[in-house]
Amino acid sequence: MKLRRVYVRGVGAITPLGATWPLSVAALAEGKSAIKPVTHFDVCNFPCTVAAAIPERFTQFSDRRLALAHAAAHEAWDAAGVSSNPEKTGIFLGAESGRASLRTVFALAQAAGGGSTFNHQQFGINARPLASWIDASLASPAAVTSALAREFDVAGPAETISLACASGAAAIAEGARAIRLGLCDVAICGGVGADVDPLMLAGFGQVGALSARGISCPFDVYRDGFVVGEGAAIAILASEQGSATVEVAGEGRTLDGHHLTAPDPEGKGAIRSMQAALQAANIQAVDYIQAHGTSTPLNDAVEAMAIRNVFGKHLDRMHISSIKGALGHWIAGAGAIGFLCAIEAVTKGLVLPTANLLHPDPACGLPLVTGKAIQKEVETALINSFAFGGANCSLVVKRCA
Amino acid sequence: MNQSRRPVFVSGAAAVSAFGFEWRGIGAALKEGRVSFSHSSQLADSHPSILASEVPAIPVSIDAANAKAQKLMSRAAHLATIAVQQALADAHWEDNREEIGFYAGVGASGGSMVELTEMLRASIVEHQFSLARFGSAGLAACNPLFAFQLMNNFTLCHGAILAGVSGPNSAFYSRGNGTVAALFEASHAIAEGDCERALAGGADSAVHAVTWAELKREGYARNGFVPGEGAALLALSASADNALAIVEHCAFGNSLTSDRNDLDKLLMNIDITEIHSVIIAPWGTPARQTLRALTETHFPQASVLNINEFLGDALAATPALAWVTALDLLQTEEINKCLILNAGIDGGIGAVLLGKTSRHANIMEHGQ
Numbered sequence: 001m002k003l004r005r006v007y008v009r010g011v012g013a014i015t016p017l018g019a020t021w022p023l024s025v026a027a028l029a030e031g032k033s034a035i036k037p038v039t040h041f042d043v044c045n046f047p048c049t050v051a052a053a054i055p056e057r058f059t060q061f062s063d064r065r066l067a068l069a070h071a072a073a074h075e076a077w078d079a080a081g082v083s084s085n086p087e088k089t090g091i092f093l094g095a096e097s098g099r100a101s102l103r104t105v106f107a108l109a110q111a112a113g114g115g116s117t118f119n120h121q122q123f124g125i126n127a128r129p130l131a132s133w134i135d136a137s138l139a140s141p142a143a144v145t146s147a148l149a150r151e152f153d154v155a156g157p158a159e160t161i162s163l164a165c166a167s168g169a170a171a172i173a174e175g176a177r178a179i180r181l182g183l184c185d186v187a188i189c190g191g192v193g194a195d196v197d198p199l200m201l202a203g204f205g206q207v208g209a210l211s212a213r214g215i216s217c218p219f220d221v222y223r224d225g226f227v228v229g230e231g232a233a234i235a236i237l238a239s240e241q242g243s244a245t246v247e248v249a250g251e252g253r254t255l256d257g258h259h260l261t262a263p264d265p266e267g268k269g270a271i272r273s274m275q276a277a278l279q280a281a282n283i284q285a286v287d288y289i290q291a292h293g294t295s296t297p298l299n300d301a302v303e304a305m306a307i308r309n310v311f312g313k314h315l316d317r318m319h320i321s322s323i324k325g326a327l328g329h330w331i332a333g334a335g336a337i338g339f340l341c342a343i344e345a346v347t348k349g350l351v352l353p354t355a356n357l358l359h360p361d362p363a364c365g366l367p368l369v370t371g372k373a374i375q376k377e378v379e380t381a382l383i384n385s386f387a388f389g390g391a392n393c394s395l396v397v398k399r400c401a
Numbered sequence: 402m403n404q405s406r407r408p409v410f411v412s413g414a415a416a417v418s419a420f421g422f423e424w425r426g427i428g429a430a431l432k433e434g435r436v437s438f439s440h441s442s443q444l445a446d447s448h449p450s451i452l453a454s455e456v457p458a459i460p461v462s463i464d465a466a467n468a469k470a471q472k473l474m475s476r477a478a479h480l481a482t483i484a485v486q487q488a489l490a491d492a493h494w495e496d497n498r499e500e501i502g503f504y505a506g507v508g509a510s511g512g513s514m515v516e517l518t519e520m521l522r523a524s525i526v527e528h529q530f531s532l533a534r535f536g537s538a539g540l541a542a543c544n545p546l547f548a549f550q551l552m553n554n555f556t557l558c559h560g561a562i563l564a565g566v567s568g569p570n571s572a573f574y575s576r577g578n579g580t581v582a583a584l585f586e587a588s589h590a591i592a593e594g595d596c597e598r599a600l601a602g603g604a605d606s607a608v609h610a611v612t613w614a615e616l617k618r619e620g621y622a623r624n625g626f627v628p629g630e631g632a633a634l635l636a637l638s639a640s641a642d643n644a645l646a647i648v649e650h651c652a653f654g655n656s657l658t659s660d661r662n663d664l665d666k667l668l669m670n671i672d673i674t675e676i677h678s679v680i681i682a683p684w685g686t687p688a689r690q691t692l693r694a695l696t697e698t699h700f701p702q703a704s705v706l707n708i709n710e711f712l713g714d715a716l717a718a719t720p721a722l723a724w725v726t727a728l729d730l731l732q733t734e735e736i737n738k739c740l741i742l743n744a745g746i747d748g749g750i751g752a753v754l755l756g757k758t759s760r761h762a763n764i765m766e767h768g769q
Contacts, residue, residue, distance in 0.1 A: 041532065042532045042536075043535055043536065044532075044533045044536060045533055045536035045537035046536045047540075063409050096552070096553060097509050097551070097553065112543065140574070140576075141509065141553060141574035142576060142579075142747065146747055149655065153446075154655065155655060156655065157582075157653075158578075158654060158655040158749070159573060159579070159582050160573065160574040160579065161571055161572065161573060161574070162507060162553035162554055162572050162573070162574040163554045163571060163572050164552055164553075164554045165553075167554075170571050174571065174586070175584075177589070179553065181589065198532060198535065198536070199548075200548075202536065202539075202540050202548075203461075203547070203548025203549075203551075204548065205540070206540050206545045206546075206547070206548065207545055207546055207548065207549070253569045253570055253571065254567055254568065254569065254570070255503065255558070255561045255566060255567040255568065255570050256562075256567060257498070257499070257561045257562050257564070257565045257566055257567035258567075259560060259562065260473060260546070260555070260558065260559070260562065261432065261546075261549070262550060268499075268567075269567055272499075272567075276569075387552050387560030388552065388554075388555075388558075389552065389555050389557070389559075389562075390550070390558055390561065390562060390567075391554060391557075391558065391570055391571075391572070
């Protein structure tokens, strides 16, 4: 069976630095960072008080994830200029659960008595009348996929990948596989993260994953944690090349099988993930890596070690950066925005910098892009996306021959 | 990527359900009409007298998760860890687990009500929920890793970590079809040579105070929906050695926008006249009615079992529980094939055909 090639026909993104991908790229190329103090809710006493948030509230949408994904998907679809039989069009999105609003949290607390004890029986009775305005389906990870499938008349495969920080990249991997196998001709792929909310900041803050300094500076010697960001990034993949100049050449997916919150200290899962993607693409090295680079002490050290292990002497001609210095960590959307950065490098030779990287950690030992973007010929690029829980996904893209 | 396509065999399985921790015997139990429902112990505080299908107390001897690890797990994740261990043991896969893939349909993980209670209780000031109080005392009152109970992929990751499974993987959010997508992807990973072995299945629980409140609100309780829980996995392999069955067909369609993906399309490449045993795994009453109608028109002579009538609705776990039931029937009944149909509230429909290993056709279609 001859597998088909997978072309990247169009991309779209809404980020804290721009309502479209071109606007975002312009700011990213300048080395700007979107990370600011959180002002739309009270972060008093929170372990981390900054984020990379999109200021618009999107009141016309009941679900913030959908608002973001909707914007990115339409931009990508318009850019792609594809047409496809609905039954041969698929959608593959990385998304985690939506978040209950504070109003919901408060209402639930009140339903349980609202006092100093949580009355289970009272909760069972009082939770029911909340039905009129608490819509659980909005919190479903599948809600975004379902809504976009209706909007774009998708009647082919529809999948929601909930793989934490690797969701977006894994969704692109799933879409690419579906096109290779002929299951669909066009795939709407990507991820969305809308986690600048109290529960997420609290949750990640409690485990010590967030930056106490309030700075996302991947691979910096002073890095001390990640900063939550939000946005959506979508790519339209297709079996027909059209005007595309870049293709998805390989994917690798592994599990660390090591620890819930810490990567395998030897980076074995990350190494196997990158190697699998390179092997699938039938190449040994790439020109550029968009690293997972979260700005946590552990991730960046292990990822750097894994990259050195995989690429060795090839690193001399490579460049590496992480977008999380500028846009924070989008969780389920992280791999997808990383994918767009790699596409930008291959199609336009624009290698985006790692914002806030002022003191590269010599222990990481990587050829990092700092300051502003650089121009270089990029034939091939690799994207890393590593998740809490130990799921790893690497993608390889290359210029069409 | 290896471009040759290989048959995919079932080398072992696991089921964690109200019937216990063994997949063998589930088919016979259903055939006998054994029902697992009893008054829920997990919902007793918030919803007294609710009938549910609950997994019995987990014996320490089969529980790979110690007390500390369990505090980081949702109920679904805990059940999944047991299923992973059981499936690996059943397939005798002791070695080279690094290469074993793992694909799972997962639900929205429900955190411990005890933790949630403590967090909310500490966040209330003068009968009002206080965000500032939440940021300090509320957070301090609960397990620091509580957030990880809520991450959907941890249903997959806990089991992988405890068993050392670390091959290709994905976690699919499932209202039924995500679990079929897991089997589909695992089968293709093997068929295309991405891995030699993989686990595929699902784990979930509807027996959770918040989940049940939502299901009740949405009207499921009025329509005979019995909350269930469980985990089930198939151990898939490229090797026919000691195989229990073969995955003859795995397909799922997305009917979100129309009814274009009907059952005929999903079954397009198989001879349905050979199918005399069907198990249905619906998500809620409308899906049950749909699947009942489809089986009556397509398989009027077939024996049809509705797994929900015996094991309740275990959400993302239900299709996988149906697969292992089919696997058991293939071992014990005079049938060559068993078709498992699922349908979910999204309008998705899935079809999996398991056959005895003497049959080598291996057809996998997706969507159509």
